[in-house]
Amino acid sequence: MTPDAEIALAVSDLRTRFGGDRSGATVVDGVSFSLKRGRTTALVGESGSGKSATALSLLRLIDAPGRIIGGEIRLGGENLLSLDETEMEAVRGAKIGMIFQDPLTSLNPALTIGKQIAEVLLAHKDVSRAEAEARAVELLTHVGVANAALRVNDYPHHFSGGMRQRVLIAMAISCSPQIIIADEPTTALDVTIQAKILRLLHDLQQEMRASLLLITHDLGVVAAMADEVLVMYAGRIVERADVDTLFHAPQHPYTKALLACVTDIGGDRSVPLEPILGTAPDLKQQQVGCRFAPRCPAVQDFCRREDPCLMALSDRQEVACLVVQRERNLMAPADA
Amino acid sequence: MVADNFTSRTGQKIEEAGPGAQDLRSSRRFWRIKSFARNRSAAIAAAFLAIVILAAVFAPLISPHGPDEADNLARYAAIGTKGYILGTDQQGRDLLARLLYGGRVSLLVGVVPTVLAGAIGLGLGMIAGFLRGIVDQVIMRCLDIVFAFPMVLLAIAIAGAMRPGVLTEIIAITIILIPYFARLARTETQSIAPMPFVEAARAAGGSSGVIMARYILPNVFGPIVVYATTLMGLMIVVGSGLSFLGLGVQPPTADWGAMVAEGRVILRRAPHVTVLPGLVILAVSLAFNFLGDGIRDALDPRTIGR
Numbered sequence: 001m002t003p004d005a006e007i008a009l010a011v012s013d014l015r016t017r018f019g020g021d022r023s024g025a026t027v028v029d030g031v032s033f034s035l036k037r038g039r040t041t042a043l044v045g046e047s048g049s050g051k052s053a054t055a056l057s058l059l060r061l062i063d064a065p066g067r068i069i070g071g072e073i074r075l076g077g078e079n080l081l082s083l084d085e086t087e088m089e090a091v092r093g094a095k096i097g098m099i100f101q102d103p104l105t106s107l108n109p110a111l112t113i114g115k116q117i118a119e120v121l122l123a124h125k126d127v128s129r130a131e132a133e134a135r136a137v138e139l140l141t142h143v144g145v146a147n148a149a150l151r152v153n154d155y156p157h158h159f160s161g162g163m164r165q166r167v168l169i170a171m172a173i174s175c176s177p178q179i180i181i182a183d184e185p186t187t188a189l190d191v192t193i194q195a196k197i198l199r200l201l202h203d204l205q206q207e208m209r210a211s212l213l214l215i216t217h218d219l220g221v222v223a224a225m226a227d228e229v230l231v232m233y234a235g236r237i238v239e240r241a242d243v244d245t246l247f248h249a250p251q252h253p254y255t256k257a258l259l260a261c262v263t264d265i266g267g268d269r270s271v272p273l274e275p276i277l278g279t280a281p282d283l284k285q286q287q288v289g290c291r292f293a294p295r296c297p298a299v300q301d302f303c304r305r306e307d308p309c310l311m312a313l314s315d316r317q318e319v320a321c322l323v324v325q326r327e328r329n330l331m332a333p334a335d336a
Numbered sequence: 337m338v339a340d341n342f343t344s345r346t347g348q349k350i351e352e353a354g355p356g357a358q359d360l361r362s363s364r365r366f367w368r369i370k371s372f373a374r375n376r377s378a379a380i381a382a383a384f385l386a387i388v389i390l391a392a393v394f395a396p397l398i399s400p401h402g403p404d405e406a407d408n409l410a411r412y413a414a415i416g417t418k419g420y421i422l423g424t425d426q427q428g429r430d431l432l433a434r435l436l437y438g439g440r441v442s443l444l445v446g447v448v449p450t451v452l453a454g455a456i457g458l459g460l461g462m463i464a465g466f467l468r469g470i471v472d473q474v475i476m477r478c479l480d481i482v483f484a485f486p487m488v489l490l491a492i493a494i495a496g497a498m499r500p501g502v503l504t505e506i507i508a509i510t511i512i513l514i515p516y517f518a519r520l521a522r523t524e525t526q527s528i529a530p531m532p533f534v535e536a537a538r539a540a541g542g543s544s545g546v547i548m549a550r551y552i553l554p555n556v557f558g559p560i561v562v563y564a565t566t567l568m569g570l571m572i573v574v575g576s577g578l579s580f581l582g583l584g585v586q587p588p589t590a591d592w593g594a595m596v597a598e599g600r601v602i603l604r605r606a607p608h609v610t611v612l613p614g615l616v617i618l619a620v621s622l623a624f625n626f627l628g629d630g631i632r633d634a635l636d637p638r639t640i641g642r
Contacts, residue, residue: 044535119550120541171536
């Protein structure tokens with residue numbers, strides 16, 4: 001992959017807090033990454049690591065009293081965090097499309113499928129309702145819903161889970177956004193459907209030359225779909241690498257541990273799987289030092305004192321681990 | 337009814353054929369009407385109400401006598417008396433005529449305030465439930481003031497402050513009903529607003545207005561309609577109460593509740609004078625309830641095709 005691929009969306013030092021000022025938790029804490037045009041970036045991490053919060057922050061959909069407390073989200077020269085609500089509504093759906101985790105509850109039970117897709121088009125494009133509904137049929141056909149001209153008149157409960165996810169994908173791509181965020185798009189689906197949905201997402205993304213941010217905890221999905229991988233732990237990105245490097249030469253102890261949790265069908269089954277010991281830190285507490293330190297097998301004294309930041313090991317890999325950084329004699333950048 | 341039943345049976349077969357038979361489902365709207373007709377009790381109720389309403393509207397054309405026409409020679413006539421099919425009251429007034437004309441007032445007082453209060457309460461409750469915070473507090477606390485008084489007592493107070501008449505009754509009943517609808521609408525809105533599909537609509541760029549109109553309203557509307565239909569029968573009775581107290585329509589104008597009230601003094605001698613309007617109120621109230629259930633089923637897409 002070319003490192004100089006066109007950047008579609010750049011996030012820097014994004015910080016998002018849930019809850020009030022004193023009792024809350026900073027669930028996204030200084031996250032920086034960029035999405036490149038026509039590429040798939042996977043955001044992986046365990047539950048509660050801030051993956052979904054990051055995705056919702058990109059669309060500024062954090063519900064009060066939670067809020068984004070800092071950072072910048074640049075999309076085509078605009079900082080999304082400085083837009084007002086009306087301007088933001090014009091971005092959601094039109095420039096950034098989002099696909100949610102649970103297709104069963106992400107569709108309005110009281111509207112037909114065709115009308116729901118039409119709503120997105122009506123919100124962003126200067127089209128009549130009839131045109132929007134005609135376009136809905138094309139979109140449904142495009143995402144592989146058979147008999148779309150009839151199915152637009154059906155309600156969500158007439159559709160299976162996989163079909164509903166196709167409908168949601170049709171809604172997300174209806175305005176040809178440059179960025180598609182898919183938050184665990186296959187978690188609620190059974191395995192055979194998962195592969196089909198992922199294939200569809202991949203094909204659409206290629207065809208639209210869009211950037212896909214794929215949020216998942218399934219490393220199999222990552223291996224199949226991603227160009228680049230961001231590993232998130234406790235609100236921070238601990239490793240960024242292209243997909244081959246990540247799987248073959250993971251550097252951060254957390255990434256290594258994650259990969260060790262995956263079964264290999266050809267592997268020796270007498271070797272027990274290695275769970276990561278301990279639990280993720282309570283983000284309500286003030287954090288000192290590396291957040292993975294309490295669970296880290298390679299922990300050193302300085303890990304508990306100093307806060308690591310992402311540093312490039314090569315142009316394909318960045319890691320936020322003091323041990324790795326010291327081994328390689330990397331100096332902290334001046335501004336850190 | 338027979339024809340309805342037949343077509344609905346055929347309809348059932350098509351539905352049971354499952355997703356493979358989609359091409360047979362020409363239009364969802366069609367199935368909406370079908371599912372409504374399939375609900376037989378609702379269909380009967382609707383037909384009954386249609387007859388009652390038409391009879392009230394066309395009372396001057398079909399009534400054998402005037403509602404206030406007293407025949408002193410035929411007082412206390414029993415049901416089935418020649419010329420007075422449903423008998424007469426203590427003043428010799430034809431009960432059929434009074435029921436027909438009385439329906440005009442009673443239906444008006446039962447339906448109009450409920451619809452008005454339903455619309456206003458739905459709007460207020462949705463806004464309160466959706467916007468939350470200070471708007472919610474202001475709206476709901478104002479409505480709590482209305483809510484704090486016993487329903488009928490407040491209606492009496494409001495009606496008492498105005499000139500007696502049908503319009504007064506309608507206004508008074510509308511005001512007392514608004515908080516009931518607003519509370520229901522608010523609760524329903526609060527249960528719909530956190531649903532993932534609302535967040536998905538937001539993520540797709542829906543503004544608050546669009547989300548309220550297209551995502552919240554269709555999901556709140558059903559319960560409100562059902563609630564409204566259960567209240568209609570009750571409001572006929574409340575309206576009658578106001579008339580009885582002299583705050584609504586004035587004698588000799590008939591309304592069903594007033595007829596019950598007038599008949600109670602001669603309950604032993606001529607029970608039909610009380611029982612007939614009572615039965616009419618009961619039947620109409622029940623019919624509204626059945627109709628409400630049917631409308632709810634027809635509005636809820638999940639029950640279509642069951």
